[in-house]
Amino acid sequence: MSAQELKIQDKKPVQPNQESTKTETCFAPHVDIFETDAEVVVLADVPGVTPEDIELSLEENILTIAAQRQPPKHMGRLILEEYETGHYLRRFTVAETIDQDQIAARLVDGVLRVSLPKVAPTQPKKIEIKIG
Amino acid sequence: MAFIRFVDRPTFRNPWAEFERIRQGLDELSRSYGEKGKNQPANVYPPLNMYEEPDRLLITAELPGVRVEDLSLSIDGETLNLQGKRDNHQSEPGISYHRREIESGSFSRAIGLPVKVDNERVAAKLNNGVLTITLMKASAVTPRQINVSAE
Numbered sequence: 001m002s003a004q005e006l007k008i009q010d011k012k013p014v015q016p017n018q019e020s021t022k023t024e025t026c027f028a029p030h031v032d033i034f035e036t037d038a039e040v041v042v043l044a045d046v047p048g049v050t051p052e053d054i055e056l057s058l059e060e061n062i063l064t065i066a067a068q069r070q071p072p073k074h075m076g077r078l079i080l081e082e083y084e085t086g087h088y089l090r091r092f093t094v095a096e097t098i099d100q101d102q103i104a105a106r107l108v109d110g111v112l113r114v115s116l117p118k119v120a121p122t123q124p125k126k127i128e129i130k131i132g
Numbered sequence: 133m134a135f136i137r138f139v140d141r142p143t144f145r146n147p148w149a150e151f152e153r154i155r156q157g158l159d160e161l162s163r164s165y166g167e168k169g170k171n172q173p174a175n176v177y178p179p180l181n182m183y184e185e186p187d188r189l190l191i192t193a194e195l196p197g198v199r200v201e202d203l204s205l206s207i208d209g210e211t212l213n214l215q216g217k218r219d220n221h222q223s224e225p226g227i228s229y230h231r232r233e234i235e236s237g238s239f240s241r242a243i244g245l246p247v248k249v250d251n252e253r254v255a256a257k258l259n260n261g262v263l264t265i266t267l268m269k270a271s272a273v274t275p276r277q278i279n280v281s282a283e
Contacts (some may be wrong), residue, residue, distance in 0.1 A: 004237035006177040006218060033230040034222065034282015043220070045196040045234060047261030071190075076185035079246065083179035083194060110196035111234075 011035055023110050025086030029065065029112075039115040040096055042071070046088050047110035056114060063092045065112065177239045178214070181244075187242075187274050189249065189267045196261035197234070203258065205265065207251050212265070215240045247273050 011027045032043040032072045042063065046054070049067040067088040092117065102117040146152075183190040195203070195216065203216040217238040248270040255266045 006235055006237040006239040008175070008179055009176050009235070029231040032220065032234045036224055036226045036227050040230075043234060045261070047194040047196040050260060053175055075183040075190050075192075076188075077183060078181065079184050080180060080182035083181060085194075109199060109258075109259070110194070114174060122167070124140070 004022050004042070007088060011084065011086075013043075013086070016089060025084060026089045027086050028090045029067075029088045031090065037095075040098070040114070042112075042114040044088070044090065044112045045110065046107075046112050048085060049107075049110075051107045054107065056103075058094065058098065058100060058103060063094050063114070063116070065090050065106060065114070067112075069115075082103070094106065096132070133232065150190045176241045178242065180241075186245075187269055189245065189269065191243075191265040191267070194233070194261060195258065195263050196210065198258070198261070198263075200258050203263070205254075205256055207249070207254055207267075210245045210248060211242050212245060212267075213242045 008024065009030055014026050014028045029044040029046050031045075032041075042065070044106055046065075046067050048069050050070075052106050053068045055064070055066045055068075065088065069085055069087050072085065084100055096116075097119040098116045099119045102112065105112060105114045107113075178193040178195055181192045183192075191212070193214070195218075197218045197220055198216050203214075204216075204217070206213045215238070218236055220234050222235040245267065249267040250270050253268040257264055
């Protein structure tokens, strides 16, 4: 058992770029981003969505994680509500040069893991100067 | 639906009738106050939502990153206990973090159930980080349809 107790983290609502006609709540998922020598990894908490509902894109160095959460099935009368559900949306600017064709994503237990492999740095070209 | 109790009938020459009326008013007040329990943030992880159907209770919780084997549920009378842990430590060496928002740790929560449930018929499933617990109400509190027959 880990020594630390898990605490409730507030869900941060976000506004999509355009206002939608339906009033839908959108939350920014909590993320971990780390870097190894070979790749940049983004972990995002997106409970309640299926792989088909997730849209990932990397355009002009902007990584977008968007997930549509299906509204819950009618489950009777709500008698206790301690959390809200909604779609997920978060964008990041990726500073490193990423090999776009090698991006991979997995969804395990409601956590999305996106690996962004870095492009191998090109060898700096040495220019020899001749004494003429 | 108006719910009329036996004691709600007008009581003539009852010196306590006025007190009874005040008590009912207070009951009404506390009932409407109870409704405000909705949409109140929890202070213990994980936050839960609870739904009531005529024959069952459904409890849902968002538990991203918690594996099935790290989750334990138990029911003791009218108390449901929920325990587990989340381990988000990365094993790869030589990593540097840009952002760290996801926490690791354990959790333990007990919740009192509003109605009696059948302890033998409890089902729970963890799907895409969402836990759904289905508790069947005890047969004594399940509403029963009464057929009216004409003679």
